Amino acid sequence: MAVNAIPVDQRVIDIDSRRFASIEKALVELVTNSDDSYARLERAGMQACGRILVQYERHRHGALLTVADQAEGMAFDKACCILSYGGAHSALSQGLDGGRGYFGRGLKQAIFGLGCGWLETIHAGRISRIELFRGADGAYLYDDSGRDREATDSDRERLGIPGNGTRVAIVIESPQVSISQFGALVHSLANNFYLRDLLARRHVEVVHLKDGVEVERSGPVRFDEPPSVVLLGPELPGQFQHDRQTHPFTLTLRRAMGAELTPRGDERTSGLVVLSGTAVLDCQMFDYENQVGTEYLFGTVRCPALVEKLGQGVAVISDERAGLNPKAPFVAAFYRAVSRMIAPCVTAEQEKLGHLERATTSGRTAHMIEHLLQRMNLAAIHDFGIVHPPPPAAHGRRVEAVDAGAVADDADHAALRFTTPFYCRRPDHPFHVRLLVDPGAFGEHAILKVEASLSEGLTISPQPAEIPLRALRDDPRVEWTVTGASPGERGEIVVRVDGYLAWCEIVIAEHASRHSHHARPHPARRRSPRDHGEAMFNGYEFRYLGKEMDRAVYSPDERKILINTAAPTVQLYVDGRGNFRDSARLLLAELFMEVIADELARYRIGTSGRAGDVDAFLAAKRDIVCRYGSDIHLSFMGG
Known part of the structure; x- marks a missing residue:
């Protein structure tokens, strides 16, 4: 047995393994390593089948993962x-290879990041096996059998390699690794x-195994x-200048349609x-x-000089391999050239947004807005007595006449109301909460939605639905x-x-009445109901x-x-x-807040006979903002 430590500071492997x-x-x-091997065969004028099998x-x-090729x-x-x-040991940095592999750490981090594993490779009729694992003290080790x-x-039948080729096997045992489903x-x-580019030129298949037997391909x-x-x-030609040299590239830019x-x-x-x-x-x-106008744009840009400079030691990509390094002057020049070419297309996309007819919010934001509007609808009915939103003509006159008669005639025949808006009952005494509905006032397919906010000591049956x-x-x-x-x-x-709302409040008190009491308003004292009505918003x-x-x-x-959507601050x-x-x-x-405060203030001064009084309107609006402004903002701060 020839067991040795991986020849690098163990802390470096530890950091990489956690990151990947x-x-x-x-x-x-692993798949790109196999692709590189096939590419070397092709550059040497040899035939390459291009098959890469993932099991x-x-x-x-945990899981078992293998990647096999029939390359070098x-x-x-x-x-x-x-x-x-490390980069100093890679074939690219030594000028022996093109394409990938500058950092010289992909295979090791792939195995140690997932658990442990081994590679088996056949070349010129001989097979080598190297196992990579961690010792009892956490050291990163390998065993090459000497x-x-x-x-x-x-061997060839077991590995599926008729000629030359390599298979890497990894036992996935790290608790930090998510074990994906086969389809995912x-x-x-x-x-x-x-x-993406590799899959177009290689034959990559994934096989699903169960107890070593193929069940899906x-x-x-x-x-x-x-x-x-x-x-x-x-493949539109382009070029950029750096250190008095011209470097070509080609660009393809597309706009997705209907996707x-x-x-x-x-x-x-x-x-x-x-x-x-x-x-x-x-x-x-x-x-x-990450700018507006690029959401539907995609394509490719090909620049051979990037890898050439990488092989010469230029910091073309970041140490974390998280993409190009724009701080490098060579890459910065490349950035500017590509950006100039795509600028007109991005600008055209941005200009389309200036005439955007519709927009949507995320589900979470829409949920917040729904709760906000329900809260303000309750306030409009309960705090302001707005049974029906005043029509535009009412903005310039007193509003009582808009709804007072309707309220007097229809209070007992509301489309939706509780028998009483306030249930004050004794503890440990079950009582009924009744909702009266006029189904004929709504459409055939209308749905009654119920939302109950109850403290822990309140039980309700059946559950609201x-x-x-x-x-x-x-x-x-x-009835509940x-x-x-x-x-x-x-x-x-x-x-x-x-758009119709009704609600009731429930309070449990020691000295409440033992009997249900459903108050009826005296005809002479009828006024706008404060527990049901049509939503203003x-x-x-x-x-x-x-x-x-x-x-x-x-x-x-x-x-x-x-x-x-035409407002600049909204478009942004x-x-x-x-x-x-x-x-x-x-x-x-x-x-x-601006719109809600405007409408409630306009209604308030209309009911007081001061419609058109600017000072009264501004004063009413200030009061409403002070009263509800915090609630409105808090509605959007929930996540």
């Missing part, structure tokens, strides 16, 4: 040599931009390029894949990275049984059908309103808050997909 503890990253290293056997807490294979001395660590031996037919693994390989793995139109190219692109990560589909020889060095949009109104045709009421465990328990039930929408309009306005006819936070960025929720808070 990923099955997908390990596969990129994956997944277990509950390695003699024993060379196999031992590749265990040397020599190679003659390859037998059983194939998908990640097909979309990994480091492999992927077929040739290929990147499925989205439908697109060519904006520049294909969403992934904006970041190893599986990103937007951006320009930077190729040099067979090496993929990066995927980005150069000076326009959505109810189709057609189920209430025969008995137009909903509620019990409070102790005094001080409280809660609220809010129900909604389309039915929703919101991003819409192109023109550059002359405000950033956000209220539409009385639609009962919606409209956010103007809408990407090329028409998605409003979550990072700009503070702007949304300002827009919603």
Whole structure:
């Protein structure tokens, strides 16, 4: 046995192994190593089959991964040599190879990052086996058995290598590694931009094993390029100057049509894949990275000089291999040249956003807005007595006449209301909460949505859930049984059908009445109900309103808050997909507060007979901002 430590400071391997503890990253290293070997055969004028076979056997807490090729294979001395660590030992840095492998650490970090493993390689009829593992003290070790031996037919059959070739096997046992499902693994390989060009020229297959037996095979793995139109190219020539030398490159820029692109990560589909020889060095949009207008742009840029300079020791890519290093003067010149070529296309995409008709928010932001509007609808009804939003004509006159008569006539026949808005009951005494519904006031497919906010000591049966109104045709009421465990328990039930709201409050008190009491308002004292009514703010929408309009306005006819996509401060936070960025929720808070405060203030001065009084309007608006402004902003600070 010839057991030795990997010839490098063990701390370096430790850092690398933690950084690359990923099955997908390990596969990129191993598959591209096989591709490099095939490329060397092709440059030597030899025939190469280009087959790369990945086998994956997944277990509950680990997995076995192998990658095999039928390329050059390695003699024993060379196999031992590749265990040397660092750029000074790599073939590229010594001028013996092109393409990849400058840092000389891919194989080791792939194995040690996942667990342990071994490589078996056949060259000129002889087989070498080297095992890589960690010692009891944590040291990174290898065992090369001291020599190679003659390859037998059983060796070739076991490895699937009829001539020369190499197979690397890794036992995935690190607890930091996520054990991917077979389908997810194939998908990640097909979309990994480091492999995209390779998959087009090599025959890569992934086999799913169970107890060593094949149960599934992927077929040739290929990147499925989205439908697109060519904006520049294909292979449009370009060049840049550095140190009085001219370096050529070619550029292909496309715009995806009818497909969403992934904006970041190893599986990103937007951006320009930077190729040099067979090496993929990066995927980005150069000076326009992460900028609006690039969301649907993708393509390739090929520059042979990048790898040439890398082999000469120029810091073309970062030490972490996280992409190109723009601080290097050579790379900076390349950046500027590519950025100049793509600038008109990016600008054209950005100009389209100036006329964006619609925009959307993320699901999380939409949920925040929904809760905010419900909160402000409750405030409009309860605090201001707004049963129906005043029509535009009411803005210039007193508003009582708009809804007072309707309220007097229809208070007992509301489309949706609780029998009482306030349930004050004794502890440990079950009581009924009843909701009265007029199904005929709503559409045939309307849904009753229920939201209950109850303290821990309150129990409710049945549990609140959505109810189709057609189920209430025969008995137009909903009843819950509620019990409070102790005094001080409280809660609220809010129900909604389309734009109509109703709610009730529940309080458990020691000295409450033993009997249910459903108060009836005296006819002479009728006023606007404060526990049910139509929502003043039915929703919101991003819409192109023109550059002359405000950033956000209220539409009385639609009962919606409209956010103007033509406003420059709104455009700034809408990407090329028409998605409003979550990072700009503070702007949304300002827009919603402005519109809501305007409308509530306008209603307040209208009911007091001071419509058109600017000072009264501003004073009312200040009061409303002071009262609800914090709640509005807090609604957008939940995550």
